[in-house]
Amino acid sequence: MTLEWDAAEYEVVSVPHVGWGVGLLGRALERRPLRGDETAIDAGCGTGKITELLLRHLPDGTVLAVDASAAMVEAARERFAGDGRVRVEQQDLVRLQVERPVDLIFSTATFHWIQDHEGLFGRLARALKPGGRLVVQCGGKGNIARVMGATEEVMDDERFRDFFEGWEDPWNFADAETTRARLEAAGFEEVETWLQDEVTRFGSIDELARFLKTVVLGRHLERLPESEQQPFADAVAEKVAAAEDAFTINYVRLNILATRGRGP
Numbered sequence: 062m063t064l065e066w067d068a069a070e071y072e073v074v075s076v077p078h079v080g081w082g083v084g085l086l087g088r089a090l091e092r093r094p095l096r097g098d099e100t101a102i103d104a105g106c107g108t109g110k111i112t113e114l115l116l117r118h119l120p121d122g123t124v125l126a127v128d129a130s131a132a133m134v135e136a137a138r139e140r141f142a143g144d145g146r147v148r149v150e151q152q153d154l155v156r157l158q159v160e161r162p163v164d165l166i167f168s169t170a171t172f173h174w175i176q177d178h179e180g181l182f183g184r185l186a187r188a189l190k191p192g193g194r195l196v197v198q199c200g201g202k203g204n205i206a207r208v209m210g211a212t213e214e215v216m217d218d219e220r221f222r223d224f225f226e227g228w229e230d231p232w233n234f235a236d237a238e239t240t241r242a243r244l245e246a247a248g249f250e251e252v253e254t255w256l257q258d259e260v261t262r263f264g265s266i267d268e269l270a271r272f273l274k275t276v277v278l279g280r281h282l283e284r285l286p287e288s289e290q291q292p293f294a295d296a297v298a299e300k301v302a303a304a305e306d307a308f309t310i311n312y313v314r315l316n317i318l319a320t321r322g323r324g325p
């Protein structure tokens with residue numbers, strides 16, 4: 062089932078994501094600059110903040126911005142209203158359909174929400190032209206480990222326990238080697254995958270709780286009545302802050318640069 066996002070809140074709190082997006086694009090384009098007239102997909106575009114970064118490099122190109130969340134799609138459509146280079150579609154990436162294969166697929170902070178990476182990479186390969194490029198960053202092995210520990214402790218609290226019966230973690234934090242093998246099996250070449258630590262600091266416990274609530278804990282919160290959602294996020298933030306002795310999330314990003322092979 063599709064997770065719905067609070068797009069307005071996400072737009073405000075997703076500050077670290079912009080830095081990650083700039084870093085990834087910079088690195089990818091240093092290796093192979095764009096001409097500026099390519100066709101691209103932003104896979105999991107959210108509100109379109111990072112799509113904007115991509116568009117700066119595509120003055121004569123086009124971007125198909127895809128997201129599964131209705132709220133995110135609406136926000137991205139508003140953002141790009143009047144920009145003929147962008148089309149926004151609500152689609153599940155695991156079943157991605159495109160009219161014509163594109164030159165570039167770009168994606169940030171999305172693939173760890175998808176369990177079936179083999180299926181996903183197969184879809185992406187089919188959506189790319191032979192020789193087309195995949196540029197991705199998402200959560201990787203070890204990502205938000207302390208947040209996960211703190212969240213499990215809070216879920217086990219008497220106040221919340223009954224809501225999490227049959228719970229399975231929503232994230233897929235893959236490692237670099239497994240991801241490389243999956244990409245090669247899906248027909249990608251020149252595959253580079255690597256993990257990167259990104260310690261992210263917040264100014265206060267309230268800022269940390271707000272961020273966790275909007276960006277990290279969506280799947281948990283949808284199990285809870287509204288009245289319990291803020292207390293749950295606050296409790297996780299308190300435990301994270303206590304364990305870290307700071308308002309910090311230890312992110313580990315998985316980076317992917319790959320080229321769709323020229324074979325069938």
Ligand SMILES: C[S@@+](CC[C@H](N)C(=O)[O-])C[C@H]1O[C@@H](n2cnc3c(N)ncnc32)[C@H](O)[C@@H]1O
Nearest residue numbers: 078105106107128129130153154169170171174
């Ligand atoms: C953390 S946001 C990242 C948004 C944007 N790329 C950024 O970096 O700010 C993750 C996005 O992935 C989308 N998403 C997650 N699973 C998806 C799927 N299977 N198909 C399409 N979008 C998906 C969510 O709806 C959400 O908008």
